[in-house]
Amino acid sequence: MNVKEILSTIYQVSKQEKVEIFAVGGHVRDLLLKRKVKKDIDFVVVGSGLDFAKKFAETYSGEGTLIEFPDFDTARFVFTRTMDLKVEEPEKTFDENQVKKEKLFEIEFAGARTEKYDENSRKPKVVATDLRTDLERRDFTVNAMARKVIATGLSKKIEDPFDGQKDLEKKLLRTPLDPDTTFSEDPLRMLRAARFAAQLNFEIEKKTYLALERNKERLKIISAERIQEEFFKLLSAPKPSVGLWILYETGLLKMFLPEVCDLWGVEEVYGHTHKNNLDHTFKVVDNLAERSDKTLLRYAALMHDIGKPGTKEFVPKRGWAFDMHEHLGRKIVRQLGKRLRMSKSDTEYVAKLVRWHQQPIALMDDGITDSPVRRLVVNLQDDLEDLLTLCRSDITTGNPKKLQRRLKNYDILETRIAEVLEKDKLRAFNSPVRGEEIMELCNLKPGPTVGRIKKALEEAILDGKVENDYEKVKEYFFTIKDEYMQSVQDWEKL
Secondary structure, rough: OOOOHHOOOOOOOHHOOOOOOOOHHHHHHHHHHHOOOOOOOOEEOOOHHHHHHHHHHHHHOOOOOEEEHHHOEEEEEEEEEEEOOOOOOOOOOOOHHEEEEEEEEEEEEEEEEEOOOOOOOOEEEEEEEHHHHHHHOOOOOHHOOEEEEEOOOOOOOOOOEEEEHHHHHEEEOOOOOOOOHHHHHHHHHHHHHHHHHHHHHHOOOOHHHHHHHOOHHHHHHHHOHHHHHHHHHHHHHHHHHHHHHHHHHHHHHHHOOOOHHHOOOOOOOOOOOOHHHHHHHHHHHHHHHOOOOOOOHHHHHHHHHOOOOOOOEEOOOOEEEEHHHHHHHHHHHHHHHHOOOOOOOHHHHHHHHHHOOOOOOOHHHHEEEEHHHHHHHHHHHHHHHHHHHHHHHOOOOOOOHHHHHHHHHHHHHHHHHHHHHHOOOOOOOOOOOHHHHHHHHHHHOOOHHHHHHHHHHHHHHHHOOOOOHHHOOOOOOHHHHHHHHHHHHHHOOO
């Protein structure tokens, strides 16, 4: 996309409509910080944002879609391009299913406004205002700066009524208005404070920081979807623990993920202690952030020991134990997925990683057969690489030699997994003798017995009783067939 061309179109519309328009927020901030600028840009119109957006859509010659929000005098223009899909038969006539719209980026036009909030609602009453008043309602001074759109692009002059440039130099997050007012109006800004601190490596100004704890209860009026979106943005930061500790220490995390807060603490019995699981968990999230940009995988790192508080037990001669915490963890992950309105597929992905995160450690013991390796491969399938990334990140020892030794163990395990994959052809694992053939050979109709036989064949392959080969599995099938057919006959006699 040609941003200069877009700015030129915006300027033409502003000149035609005789209104001023300014780029605001993160785009201006990131230009000053010389950071990689986001594609999405927010604009403030000193006039009607909706009317301006409609004029822009009429004037712009490229592809895109206008999405209107009339209650907020706002509209979003989403830039797209058409992707032609390959047609296998050249003579086939064109239809709309052969076209795909690819989103490139978006811009938002909002009328300069102030917002009045009801105490128990996030739906504000919108009132038109001037640029300065619009900027003062923004979350932080570093996001309350504007640059006017002019014929050559953006003006070099920066509208900065709240000293955002000075705060950029100090690496400080501060609210334009009294922080109690700013956070009470839109409580999600408190999560943004933690997110920006982690993303930009900024500190939160003391007065602003203290207001986070005072206003934490206001977070109750925010929808789970908005909390999830902002929290996952925090997890995508270079070092998520910076923001996670802010959320924990101010009590904000307890408002939507108290189960994570329950990881805090160290107990002692007869001189035996255990590590602080919250501190360990945040380190694991940071470790994983260094290895992967997958936000959902980072969330899985946050969840991996979530079952430990509920399984913690002091066992004589063993010390502190957290037996089966991975199974309880899977159950908790599903509960939290519903609370945060996560998709079922995302929730199950995290639940699977939490359930299996202990298994690779057990596979490193000498004498372990191929069978448990096969089961790990079959159960994780395409998520196996992510599981191993999580497991590597779970090593938080400060001893360099111990760290290298444990990481090397995972190298050995990965080699062994590759060998089992090659030998057993497990990537597309299924019994080579399929259900249809079982029904034909046993003269059975579809039902549970067919499923039990197929399951028995798959278990035999995983246990190493038979190779994952059609002829050998079929031969094994005939050795167990009569046992299952006898159970069918016994049932029919009842």
